[in-house]
Structure formats: structure tokens, C-alpha cells
Amino acid sequence: MILIGERINGGFKDISQAVKEKDKTVLEKWAQKQAKAGATYIDVNIGAISNKIEDFLWMIESVQAAVSTPISIDCNKISFLKEALKICEKEPLINSTTAHDERLEQIIPLAIEYKASLIGVCMDEKGSPQDVNRRVELAAKIFTAAIEKGLPTEKLFLDPVVMPLKFLQPQASHILEAISQFKLLSEPSPHIVVGLSNISSQTTEMKLINRTFLVMAIGVGLDAAICEVTDTELVNAAITAELVQNKHIYSDSFLKAYHTTSSSQGI
Amino acid sequence: MILIGERINGGFKDISQAVKEKDKTVLEKWAQKQAKAGATYIDVNIGAISNKIEDFLWMIESVQAAVSTPISIDCNKISFLKEALKICEKEPLINSTTAHDERLEQIIPLAIEYKASLIGVCMDEKGSPQDVNRRVELAAKIFTAAIEKGLPTEKLFLDPVVMPLKFLQPQASHILEAISQFKLLSEPSPHIVVGLSNISSQTTEMKLINRTFLVMAIGVGLDAAICEVTDTELVNAAITAELVQNKHIYSDSFLKAYHTTSSSQGI
Numbered sequence: 001m002i003l004i005g006e007r008i009n010g011g012f013k014d015i016s017q018a019v020k021e022k023d024k025t026v027l028e029k030w031a032q033k034q035a036k037a038g039a040t041y042i043d044v045n046i047g048a049i050s051n052k053i054e055d056f057l058w059m060i061e062s063v064q065a066a067v068s069t070p071i072s073i074d075c076n077k078i079s080f081l082k083e084a085l086k087i088c089e090k091e092p093l094i095n096s097t098t099a100h101d102e103r104l105e106q107i108i109p110l111a112i113e114y115k116a117s118l119i120g121v122c123m124d125e126k127g128s129p130q131d132v133n134r135r136v137e138l139a140a141k142i143f144t145a146a147i148e149k150g151l152p153t154e155k156l157f158l159d160p161v162v163m164p165l166k167f168l169q170p171q172a173s174h175i176l177e178a179i180s181q182f183k184l185l186s187e188p189s190p191h192i193v194v195g196l197s198n199i200s201s202q203t204t205e206m207k208l209i210n211r212t213f214l215v216m217a218i219g220v221g222l223d224a225a226i227c228e229v230t231d232t233e234l235v236n237a238a239i240t241a242e243l244v245q246n247k248h249i250y251s252d253s254f255l256k257a258y259h260t261t262s263s264s265q266g267i
Numbered sequence: 268m269i270l271i272g273e274r275i276n277g278g279f280k281d282i283s284q285a286v287k288e289k290d291k292t293v294l295e296k297w298a299q300k301q302a303k304a305g306a307t308y309i310d311v312n313i314g315a316i317s318n319k320i321e322d323f324l325w326m327i328e329s330v331q332a333a334v335s336t337p338i339s340i341d342c343n344k345i346s347f348l349k350e351a352l353k354i355c356e357k358e359p360l361i362n363s364t365t366a367h368d369e370r371l372e373q374i375i376p377l378a379i380e381y382k383a384s385l386i387g388v389c390m391d392e393k394g395s396p397q398d399v400n401r402r403v404e405l406a407a408k409i410f411t412a413a414i415e416k417g418l419p420t421e422k423l424f425l426d427p428v429v430m431p432l433k434f435l436q437p438q439a440s441h442i443l444e445a446i447s448q449f450k451l452l453s454e455p456s457p458h459i460v461v462g463l464s465n466i467s468s469q470t471t472e473m474k475l476i477n478r479t480f481l482v483m484a485i486g487v488g489l490d491a492a493i494c495e496v497t498d499t500e501l502v503n504a505a506i507t508a509e510l511v512q513n514k515h516i517y518s519d520s521f522l523k524a525y526h527t528t529s530s531s532q533g534i
Contacts, residue, residue: 165510165511165517166519169513170513172511172512172513173511173513176486203517203519204520205507208504209510209511215479215483216483216485216508218483219486237478237479240476241483243476244443244476244483245439246439250436250470252471254472255472
């Protein structure tokens with residue numbers, strides 16, 4: 001399972017304050033916590049708190065000073081992305097391109113140049129997809145563009161766009177069906193990723209809904225998630241789902257074995 | 268979700284002792300606990316503790332005296348089944364027939380006569396299935412026999428035979444794939460049921476494995492399980508999986524709403 005730690009995001013108060021005050025310790029703490037919990041990438045998102053490229057680069061540098069886990073560069077601005085790519089010490093993940101022609105044209109070559117992996121989000125100028133077919137259509141568009149330009153399949157992550165269960169309940173089944181169809185794009189298929197926390201937005205049972213939806217999504221082919229990696233029950237559910245799929249060998253200490261291996265990589 | 272409470276089984280020490288001593292209170296307690304937890308059926312299995320039909324009928328009667336939840340008659344002996352069917356106050360579930368011709372010939376007509384539902388376990392004289400194809404073949408055999416003899420599809424439950432993850436790890440994926448293929452037998456499809464606890468047999472993380480496998484199985488079409496219905500986390504995971512599938516309408520109190528409705532039916 002490829003776990004992308006979502007916590008270093010300007011949307012959280014402690015992160016916003018830390019960026020303003022240039023207090024590295026908060027970012028270091030969250031980087032270490034997420035690396036220890038098994039994050040494959042540490043997502044860094046400045047959110048709406050600053051327009052300064054220096055602030056974004058400072059965030060990435062703070063994380064890199066604390067852990068060796070690669071960065072997931074989470075930003076919309078191509079100018080920010082370009083600068084961020086220059087300072088990443090390990091091959092990063094670009095989070096993200098959409099299926100807009102213009103963005104595909106610009107971002108895919110950047111991913112290739114920097115040996116970065118790339119999340120392709122299945123939306124375009126017409127907005128978010130509302131059904132399975134539209135998701136698959138946009139996934140195929142991103143996949144084709146990536147392959148034609150020379151991005152290796154194993155560097156591409158397709159994102160079917162998770163929507164809140166509370167407000168768009170029928171979408172959840174569409175997303176699961178879309179994941180199972182993304183798997184058919186190639187053999188081996190590209191990675192499939194979700195921004196998990198969207199599913200439980202404004203619900204009273206966030207962790208239960210996150211965990212249950214994640215297991216169902218893994219069941220149909222998901223292999224990556226941007227999520228709360230410090231939620232042990234969530235990560236244990238994901239490991240167990242992969243155990244059921246025979247991706248880890250069963251031992252009585254399968255949870256411990258996974259945590260030992262994955263957390264030793266980042267810190 | 269159709270939940271079949273597994274706890275009234277002679278394999279448990281307290282049940283075995285209660286049957287020997289004809290102590291109704293133990294069976295009443297478990298019947299009520301399971302009904303309250305949302306059991307759709309209360310499974311009654313005498314196990315190896317007695318060969319006397321009176322003992323089995325006493326078990327069923329004790330349960331019926333305590334709750335109005337229908338009985339799942341869990342026995343291999345056709346003579347026991349016949350007597351048990353006569354005393355069931357509500358339409359019961361017969362647990363189970365296999366795909367043996369002889370058993371299909373005898374048990375399907377009994378199910379029809381008593382308006383019982385019937386679990387068809389995908390094994391026959393050659394033993395347990397080892398792959399997806401064999402499971403589907405046996406499911407199709409049971410399904411065809413049931414339909415030809417006149418059992419309504421909605422009364423048939425197909426069981427793909429769950430095996431322990433610890434000892435037969437690759438089987439888990441086969442079972443999930445078999446479930447998704449059973450769904451294609453007809454429209455609407457028959458119910459699909461598992462004996463859930465087998466998956467976690469002799470593991471150190473029984474509840475986590477049960478819960479995770481159940482959610483994955485619901486994700487591919489399972490709608491019934493013989494399980495530990497008093498495990499609240501298990502039942503909540505199942506409800507949430509069905510919420511993701513849009514089978515219950517979301518409300519902030521969706522767990523409470525489900526428990527209130529389901530437990531009020533049996534007690």
C-alpha cells in the first residue's frame with residue numbers, strides 16, 4: 001500500500017501558524033509522526049495561507065530536514081511546482097495534474113524530467129465527473145497522454161475523485177466501479193489513488209467511514225491513498241485487506257512486520 | 268445485511284453444558300443478546316455434544332421462547348432437520364445443503380414445503396473447492412436444482428466456502444472472486460452467505476480479519492453472514508459498507524438508526 005500522509009497542509013491551524021512563524025518544529029513533528037506510521041510520501045500543501053513560493057519551499061525543506069521520506073508536492077500552480085521539483089532530494093510525487101490538455105502538456109514533461117511520479121485527477125474544464133463512464137473516459141485520456149509522452153506506467157497514479165458520502169451518496173459506488181475499470185487500462189495497471197478523507201467529510205463517523213471505504217476500494221484495485229496515516233486502525237485495515245489479497249505473507253505478527261518494515265524506510 | 272448469529276453452537280462450552288443440564292437461561296441469554304445486536308436469524312447447532320433429537324428440538328424451543336427471531340437450523344442429519352422444521356414458528360433458514368445430488372433431492376423439497384430459506388454450500392462428494400471455477404460450478408449446480416424444483420431465488424443462499432487465511436491464504440481471493448461471479452447467476456441474484464469466522468481461524472487478529480474480509484466481501488456482492496453478531500465493530504463495519512453502496516440512506520445517526528430498526532424486529 002502506498003500511503004501519502006495528508007497532515008502537512010495549510011488548512012490545519014497548527015501548520016498555518018507554523019508557516020507564518022517559520023516554526024520548523026511543527027512540520028518536523030508531523031513529518032516524523034507520519035513517516036513512523038508508514039507514510040510512503042509526505043504530502044506538502046500550503047493551502048490558502050501564503051502566495052509566496054519561499055514559504056512553500058521552506059515547508060518542503062523543513063520536511064526533508066526531518067525525514068528521508070519522499071515529498072508529495074501538492075499544489076496547483078505550475079510555477080510553484082517547477083521550483084519545488086528542483087529542491088526535492090528524493091523522487092517526488094506530483095499531486096496533481098487534471099485532464100485539462102494544457103496541464104497535461106506542461107506537467108507530464110516535468111514529471112519525466114524529474115523522474116517524479118504523477119497523480120492524474122479525473123476532472124477537466126467541464127468540472128468533476130458525476131458517473132463511472134466520465135471517470136473512465138478522463139482516466140483513459142490522462143493515461144494515454146502520459147504513456148505517449150513517455151511517463152512509465154508505474155509512475156502514474158489515477159484518481160477517480162472521491163466525493164462526500166454525506167452529500168453525494170450514490171457517487172461512492174461509482175467511484176468503486178471506476179477503480180475496478182481503471183485496473184483494466186493496462187497490464188500492469190497504473191496505480192490508483194484516492195483522497196480518502198473526502199468520503200467522510202462532515203460525517204459523525206469519519207474514521208469508520210474512511211476505513212470501510214478504503215477496504216472496499218482496495219478490494220476492487222486501489223493501491224494508494226492520501227490519508228490520515230497516523231490513524232493506526234485505518235492503516236491496519238489496509239494491511240489486512242492486502243493480506244486477504246495475498247500481497248503480504250501471513251504471520252501471526254503481520255501487523256508488526258508491516259509497521260517495522262515501512263516505518264524504517266522513512267526515518 | 269442478513270446477519271445469522273453463530274453463538275448457539277454446541278462447540279461453545281457454555282452451550283454444551285446448558286444442553287446437558289437443560290439450562291434454558293444460557294440459550295435465552297444468547298438468543299436475546301444476538302437478537303438485540305441485530306441478528307436476522309439465530310443459528311442453532313448442537314455440534315457433537317448429543318445424538319438425541321430431543322436435545323436439538325429443546326435448543327430450538329428454548330430460543331423461540333426467548334425471541335421472535337427466526338431460526339437457522341444448523342445440522343447435517345436430515346432426520347433432525349425434518350423434525351426441527353415442524354416446530355419452527357417462523358419461516359426458518361436451513362443451514363445447509365451441499366451440492367451432493369442426494370442431498371439436493373431431499374433438502375430442496377423440504378425447504379419448499381416449509382417455506383424455509385436454504386443455504387447451499389459449494390462442496391460435494393469430491394470435497395471442498397480449491398479454486399474459483401469449482402466454486403462457481405457447484406453454485407450453478409445448486410442454483411439450477413433449486414430453481415428447477417421451485418425454490419424462489421430469494422430463498423436461496425449460496426456459500427462459497429470460506430477457508431482459514433492462516434493456512435490457505437490464496438483461497439481468500441478465490442472466495443471474493445467467486446462471490447462476484449455468483450452475482451451473475453441471475454437477476455436478481457440469490458443471496459450470498461459466508462461462514463465468516465473461518466477466515467480468521469487460529470489467527471492473532473480475529474476481529475480485524477473478520478471485519479476486513481466481511482467488508483471486502485460485501486464490496487463484491489455478499490449480503491449475508493453467519494458471524495459473531497454481538498461484535499459491534501463487525502456489524503458497524505457491515506452497515507457502513509452497505510451505506511457506501513447506497514443501501515441505507517445516510518444520516519448522521521445511521522448506525523443508531525440501523526440498530527434500532529433491526530433489533531426491534533427480534534425482541
